[in-house]
Structure formats: C-alpha cells, structure tokens
Amino acid sequence: MPRNPDGIKLSTPNADNITAAAEAILKDGVPVRTAVRQFGVSRTTLQRHIAFCRKTNNSEIMESNCAYYNRCAVWTVLSKDEESALVQYLIVACNMHFELSKQVKKFAFEYAKANGKKYPKSWDAHGEAVDQWHYDSAHTGKGYSSKRQETGWQHDLRVSFKNHIIGALPGTVGTTHISGWSNAKIFVEFLKHFISHVKCSVNQPVLLLLDNHESHVSIEAITLAKEHGIVMLTFPPHTSHKLQPLDRGVFGPFKKYYSSACRNWMLSNPAKPIAIYDVAENVGKSYPLAFTPVNILAGFCVSGIWPVNPNIFTDDEYLSSSVTDRLDPSLNSQNNNFPEKELESSMMELNVYVSNSDISDAGPSTSNSVLCVTPEQIQPFPKAKS
8 A cells, every 4th residue: 555645656855854854963962853844854764764873872983874875775786886887888898899798797797796795696606697687787777788689580582583573673683692692793793783774984984882892892893893984982891880871871761661561561461471572572662762862862971971071980989999009109109199098098087986985885776885896997998919
C-alpha cells in the first residue's frame, strides 16, 4: 500500500537541509521541532538520522557523521563519478578503435576491485560483473552502449541466379560469383555498364569515387578507366563511413524503402517466402524513391566533397592515429605540441577525484567516493612500440 491515502510518491529528502538540521540539533542544541520548521525537513526523517548519528560516540568525528545520504536508495557498486569516468574511458577507447565491448564486465570487475569497492560475491565467482550490472549500465550510462551486430536474412545468389530477373528496372544488369563476393572481373563488367550510361571520354573525363577494395584496382580496370577518361579516386582507409556519399545520403533511405517494399510484398503474398527472383522487384520499387537528386546531392554535401568542407572530421575521430604517433626527431619537442601530449592531457581530464569519503565504505549511488585507481591504470590505451 502507498504511504499516503492519495498514493502520491514522496519526494527525495534534501540531504543538505537534513545535514544542516542535524548539526544544529547535535552541536547547537536546537530543539527538533524548531529545526524542522527552520530547515523545512521531515521530522521523522530527521529523528531517524539523528539516532543514526548518535550511534557514534566519538565526538571528534561527530561533524562528519552528520552528513546525510539516503540509505533507502538502491545500492550500487560504483558511484556516479566512478561510472562517469568509466563511460568516458570507454568512449575514448571506442574512438581509438580499441574495442572493449566484449570485455566491459571483466573490466568493471577489475575497476571496482582496484578501488576497494564492495561488490557481490558472484563477481568473484565469475571473474567479472554480472549480466544485470551490464544491463543496468547500458541503459543508464549516457554516451556509450555496446555495439550489437545486425542480423538478417539473405539469399544464396551463387546457386539460384538468372540473367533475367523479373521486376528489375530498365537497363539493370546482374552478375555473380561462386564465392558470393565481388572480384576484379565483376567490377570490370559494372565499369563497362557505367561507361555506357555516362558517355565519358578522354575529352570529357569524369571523376569516379570508390573505396580501396582490391577488385577496384586491377590492371584491366585501370586501363579501361584511362581509355575512357575516368579518373578513379579512392578514399583513405577506414574513412568511407564519413566520405562515401552513398553511405551518407542514399543507402539509409534505400534500406527503409526496401524494407517497406518487402513488408507490402509479404502482405500481398501470404504464406509465401521472398525468393531471390522477388528481390529485384522490391528493389525496383524502392530504388527510385531513395536515389533522388536531393539525397544524392545531400550525400556529397554531408561528406564534405561538394561544397568542399575539410572540417567534417572532429578531433576525437583522430584518436586512433595516436596509437602509432611518433615525435619528429628533426624538430625540437619543446616547441611543438604533438598529438601524444594532446592525448595525455585529454586523458588527464578523465580522472575525476572527489574528496570527503572513504573508498572502503560501500554506499548508495548518491554518495561520493575517491578515485584512487583510474580506468587507464587498469587497462592503458594502446600504444605501438617504437
């Protein structure tokens, strides 16, 4: 039953007011009723806290014992400051491609143990934090979440492929390979298809942006591109998620429209699975909706290709290069601000220290704690050897 007839949830007590009221009663001799009116606190809560403070007869530490925290709050292993430091560490690690998503529970156990925190006995038995802690942290920690792989159905193009696919858009071409992957020969076929539609030549060259897949740089493909005035420019490694216009502006809407087309198809064909021959029909319906001039131009704009924008990458996206950064021996290190020093300074900002508490005392999430051991000390960020 609720504690009041209206079933209204009571508000959280004000810790500062209760602490001040307790100090006024225990040190200045102020009556309880007077302190309740003066500080606007609950009388029963204040009396309960005073009784707790008087359990310690040592007058020298009476002042520290007057500090109030909600002993009815949910008990947590790490304080808010410690969890914040852990989240910031994981964010920086992800930006450095130092993936720890599969080791978060083990790392949290080592982090809590190194800081002398009180944790469940099951953590010792498993050598890592339990799944419930991982679940709660993933839903309460802002800015970080474990990466989850997306799964879905796929068709075996290697077995059931036909040259004439029903429902495809006019001018569509298709090919396949026994491995299920593209190769240099297949890319040449699509390059010829590209040339037939673009009508490019040496006198009318075009720029073709693509990634660094090995099938794109074969001798046959490069020769064919030169003969027809195609300038092939590849993206730097690990940058297609930021620089490739198709990824930034077209593929997202295309996946949405394709999923919608598949749902409509299944509603129109109950108890019938989607076969390989139905894929082209659904693609033909979703392709014109996604590959619009607006989406294509937006892809070039957001990737910084046109209009030219060299500032699409933020500073934290360069953290992965700090693993192999080296000081230039020909320059004076005292007059230069190298990435290594910048990384060290940014790492120091993550070390949060809060005083006025004992790390051996396990309290609720509202209590403060001292971070004696930082996450970087338990698991240092990667650095290549010189």
